[in-house]
Amino acid sequence: MKLEEIIKPLLSWYEENKRDLPWRREPTPYHVWVSEIMLQQTRVEAVKGYYERFLTALPQIEDLAACPENKLLKLWEGLGYYNRVKNMQKAAKEIVLKYGGELPADYEEILELPGIGSYTAGAISSIAYGLKKPAVDGNVLRVLSRITENGEDILKQSVKRRVEQELEAVMPADRPGAFNQSLMELGAVVCIPNGMAKCQVCPVQHLCSARAHGTVLEYPKKAAKKQRRIEEKTVLLIQNGQEYAVCRRPDKGLLAGLYEFPNMDGWLTEEEVIRAVEALKLMPLHIKNAGEAKHIFSHVEWHMKGYVVRVASTEKRAGNLLFIDKKESKGKYPIPSAFSAYRKYIEED
DNA sequence: AATGCGGGGCA
DNA sequence: TGCCCAGCATT
Numbered sequence: 497m498k499l500e501e502i503i504k505p506l507l508s509w510y511e512e513n514k515r516d517l518p519w520r521r522e523p524t525p526y527h528v529w530v531s532e533i534m535l536q537q538t539r540v541e542a543v544k545g546y547y548e549r550f551l552t553a554l555p556q557i558e559d560l561a562a563c564p565e566n567k568l569l570k571l572w573e574g575l576g577y578y579n580r581v582k583n584m585q586k587a588a589k590e591i592v593l594k595y596g597g598e599l600p601a602d603y604e605e606i607l608e609l610p611g612i613g614s615y616t617a618g619a620i621s622s623i624a625y626g627l628k629k630p631a632v633d634g635n636v637l638r639v640l641s642r643i644t645e646n647g648e649d650i651l652k653q654s655v656k657r658r659v660e661q662e663l664e665a666v667m668p669a670d671r672p673g674a675f676n677q678s679l680m681e682l683g684a685v686v687c688i689p690n691g692m693a694k695c696q697v698c699p700v701q702h703l704c705s706a707r708a709h710g711t712v713l714e715y716p717k718k719a720a721k722k723q724r725r726i727e728e729k730t731v732l733l734i735q736n737g738q739e740y741a742v743c744r745r746p747d748k749g750l751l752a753g754l755y756e757f758p759n760m761d762g763w764l765t766e767e768e769v770i771r772a773v774e775a776l777k778l779m780p781l782h783i784k785n786a787g788e789a790k791h792i793f794s795h796v797e798w799h800m801k802g803y804v805v806r807v808a809s810t811e812k813r814a815g816n817l818l819f820i821d822k823k824e825s826k827g828k829y830p831i832p833s834a835f836s837a838y839r840k841y842i843e844e845d
Numbered sequence: 846a847a848t849g850c851g852g853g854g855c856a
Numbered sequence: 857t858g859c860c861c862a863g864c865a866t867t
Contacts, residue, residue, distance in 0.1 A: 538851085652846085751850090
């Protein structure tokens with residue numbers, strides 16, 4: 497099978513079957529960029545709402561460059577991988593300074609921007625600028641590994657690099673964006689990752705080696721993942737009248753720069769919690785169990801026990817704690833989904 | 846080359 | 857529960 501045989505059937509199929517997605521309506525470089533960053537390791541359905549809200553709040557690259565960080569993270573709250581949006585703002589500032597507020601129409605220059613790797617650079621180059629550059633993501637690697645029955649580990653960088661070279665050599669110069677999207681679209685709706693691939697409706701089924709041999713479900717091959725570690729935490733919902741305590745996480749590492757409820761490593765007893773609160777120069781009045789919760793990240797699990805602690809204090813700050821008003825703070829502080837089980841304790845009554 | 850980085854949907 | 861998702865940066 498020659499790789500270029502897939503081009504015509506894929507393009508025809510794509511024109512007939514492509515989904516109506518928000519970022520396909522007006523594919524300006526900025527729009528394509530925002531959508532591609534949001535779509536990194538994130539499903540289309542999860543992105544749709546965020547995409548519309550983000551562009552309504554920040555319609556131009558200049559708006560993104562000038563946005564305060566808390567507002568920026570708030571727009572991303574719940575989407576995950578928060579470095580994506582921080583890098584996007586860094587890039588926006590560079591674009592304003594160096595390129596007059598427009599993304600450069602050049603693959604290598606786009607690739608230099610923070611948060612943009614070969615996939616995203618290829619997607620922007622091909623979809624927004626019509627440049628002949630491949631956009632090889634997980635979908636593309638899966639589809640091609642099945643068509644060619646290639647048993648190499650698609651997580652290896654070397655495999656991705658070779659696929660990029662092979663595609664660039666054969667992809668159509670007149671419709672690079674449609675070609676790239678046709679491969680991804682096929683992976684998303686036909687040659688799907690979980691469950692049964694819909695080979696009966698596949699436009700390249702006659703070219704697919706795995707289909708011919710009944711081995712579709714054996715591809716793609718991937719190396720086994722490392723096991724997650726487990727962390728036990730005690731989460732405090734510290735209430736002082738109409739205010740509750742939050743603190744900002746460090747600038748590096750997990751959930752960097754987001755806000756959280758004060759918490760400590762390990763499971764503390766009520767007595768230990770009382771003493772910990774006193775150590776913060778707060779006077780505990782009452783403590784109540786807030787139950788257990790679990791949150792799973794890709795590389796770690798949090799097993800949390802929560803306590804509601806009512807305190808007496810006139811301080812706005814205690815240590816690195818920040819007491820914020822239940823009403824006034826509404827929508828201001830980005831708090832990750834890991835704490836969603838405990839939000840109800842600090843919402844308005 | 847290996848690891849860190851979120852969150853949710855689905856088999 | 858485990859797997860995967862329109863990946864990238866850092867080490």
